[in-house]
Amino acid sequence: MTMSNYQELLKQREELEAKIREARETELKDAIAQVRALVAQFDLTADDVFSSGKRSSKSSGAKVAPKYRNPATGETWTGRGKAPKWIADKDRDQFLIA
Template structure:
C-alpha cells in the first residue's frame, strides 16, 4: 500500500502532466486556427464581425395580432397570450385580431 507521501508525489506529477498537456493542446489548437485563418484570408476582425452578426440575428418579430381594446400585441409565436385566449373562448375568431 502506498504511503501518503507517495500518493501526494503522484498527484503532483499528474498535475504537472495535466498542465503540460493542456498547454501543448492549446498551442496545437492555436496553430490550427492560424493555419485556417491564413488559408481562408481571415483576420481577427472577420471572426468578431461574423460572431456579432450571428448574435444580432435574434431580433424582435413583428406583431401579427392586436387587441383593439388595450393595444396589446402578439407575434403569433409561442403561447397565445391570456387576452387572446379569453377573447377566443368568448366567441371571437383569431382573424378578428389580425393587424
C-alpha cells in the same frame, strides 16, 4: 496503507499533474497555431468562427395587424399571446376585423 505509501502517492500525483499541465500547454500551442493558420487561410472573422447560430428573420420584431376588435372600447388584439379578458372564453368570430 502506511503513511509512506500515502506520501509517495501524493508525490506521484503532483508529478502527474505537472506532466498533464505541460502536455496541455504544448497541445494548446499547437491547436492555436492550427486555428490561426485556418483563420488566415480562409480570411475568417470572429463572427464567422463564433456565431451564436441564431439567424434573424426579416419578420422578426415586425408589427402584426390586429385580428380582433372589442366593439365596446375599440381595443384590438392580434390573436397572438395571452388573450385579453374581453375576448377570453368567448366565440372569437364575433370580434373578427373584416
